[in-house]
Amino acid sequence: MNRKFLFILSLVVLVHACGSNSSKQPAPPPPAGVTVYEVQKGAVVFFDKYPATIVALNQVDIRPQVSGAITGIYFTDGQQVTKGQKLYSIDEKLYHANLEQTTANLKVAKSNFDRAQQDADRYKELAKSDAVAKQVVDHAIADLQTARMQVEAAKAAVKSVETNVRYATIYAPFDGTIGISQVRVGTAVTAGAVVLNTVSTDEPIAVDVAINEKEVYHFSEIQHKDEVLKDSVFTMGMPDGSIYPFPGKILLIDRAVDAQTATIKVRLQFPNPKKLLRSGMSCVLRVKNKSAQPQLMVPTKALLEQMGEYFVFKIGDSSKVLQKRVTTANIIGDKTVITDGIEEHDRIVLDGVQKMKEGVKVSIAAPKATAK
Numbered sequence: 251m252n253r254k255f256l257f258i259l260s261l262v263v264l265v266h267a268c269g270s271n272s273s274k275q276p277a278p279p280p281p282a283g284v285t286v287y288e289v290q291k292g293a294v295v296f297f298d299k300y301p302a303t304i305v306a307l308n309q310v311d312i313r314p315q316v317s318g319a320i321t322g323i324y325f326t327d328g329q330q331v332t333k334g335q336k337l338y339s340i341d342e343k344l345y346h347a348n349l350e351q352t353t354a355n356l357k358v359a360k361s362n363f364d365r366a367q368q369d370a371d372r373y374k375e376l377a378k379s380d381a382v383a384k385q386v387v388d389h390a391i392a393d394l395q396t397a398r399m400q401v402e403a404a405k406a407a408v409k410s411v412e413t414n415v416r417y418a419t420i421y422a423p424f425d426g427t428i429g430i431s432q433v434r435v436g437t438a439v440t441a442g443a444v445v446l447n448t449v450s451t452d453e454p455i456a457v458d459v460a461i462n463e464k465e466v467y468h469f470s471e472i473q474h475k476d477e478v479l480k481d482s483v484f485t486m487g488m489p490d491g492s493i494y495p496f497p498g499k500i501l502l503i504d505r506a507v508d509a510q511t512a513t514i515k516v517r518l519q520f521p522n523p524k525k526l527l528r529s530g531m532s533c534v535l536r537v538k539n540k541s542a543q544p545q546l547m548v549p550t551k552a553l554l555e556q557m558g559e560y561f562v563f564k565i566g567d568s569s570k571v572l573q574k575r576v577t578t579a580n581i582i583g584d585k586t587v588i589t590d591g592i593e594e595h596d597r598i599v600l601d602g603v604q605k606m607k608e609g610v611k612v613s614i615a616a617p618k619a620t621a622k
Contacts, residue, residue, distance in 0.1 A: 288597050306456065374387060427449070
């Protein structure tokens with residue numbers, strides 16, 4: 251009896267224990283703790299950015315105007331040159347010989363002209379007393395005219411050869427920087443067939459940018475403002491990511507829009523006292539803009555991107571999050587301008603948006619400082 255009683259008692263205890271455990275349900279997870287950001291409006295200063303190219307305001311390829319061998323180079327590659335500075339010389343021996351020959355021909359032509367002039371004058375005097383036939387006078391006058399034309403031809407030949415002699419020495423066309431010489435002493439060159447070097451200005455220097463035709467009016471307005479330099483409307487981003495320390499100004503807007511690309515070229519001028527900017531460099535033109543009305547801004551990290559669209563998680567009733575699609579504009583520092591989708595004073599999830607889901611209940615950990 252005792253054994254039987256103990257067995258039954260054990261079964262009762264076991265059944266009671268199982269029943270107690272099965273009646274307990276797992277506790278729901280606590281609300282996720284999040285930090286929030288209260289959306290407010292603020293003044294927005296942003297920069298429109300355009301890919302641009304640095305170019306020289308004045309640049310000339312140095313080409314030989316006469317043929318011959320290079321006999322002298324009178325500069326160091328890359329140095330600053332001044333207008334009229336001697337750069338190259340080409341063998342002048344042939345041109346000096348030609349000059350001597352044409353000068354001699356001119357003297358002969360002048361001598362023939364003087365003799366023809368004397369003959370014509372003498373025959374004209376004889377003709378007054380009918381001492382010579384009219385035909386002889388006419389021939390003398392014709393010979394004089396021929397001699398005069400021969401003198402003019404000889405003078406032109408001398409000028410042509412003198413020009414060649416002058417072209418045998420090449421001078422800098424303006425102040426600027428000269429590049430690396432493409433020829434050396436002894437190199438034979440042909441007139442106009444080869445570029446000896448390039449000279450370009452570098453202070454100030456220009457920046458060329460292509461803008462959409464819709465922006466022409468905006469750039470034209472800026473061009474006619476007196477405070478452009480003072481306000482630093484135009485700045486430049488360098489290839490290494492730094493910002494060039496000097497502001498620029500619009501120099502000109504091209505005469506016509508490219509019909510194929512619907513763009514127009516704008517040329518800006520930047521000071522270049524330290525010669526940091528070189529022709530051909532790529533850069534980013536930054537145009538400062540300030541919104542007329544305050545704009546909504548949120549931290550960029552509060553945005554969730556999906557399929558090219560952007561969303562935020564708004565704190566709704568009962569601390570449940572609502573996924574809201576927003577329209578973004580410019581990125582300013584660590585914030586993004588929002589033009590549609592949320593309102594001022596809305597509270598949005600700031601951290602961990604990648605793990606958020608629609609309808610999840612959250613616990614607000616601490617309020618975030620408002621936008622300024």
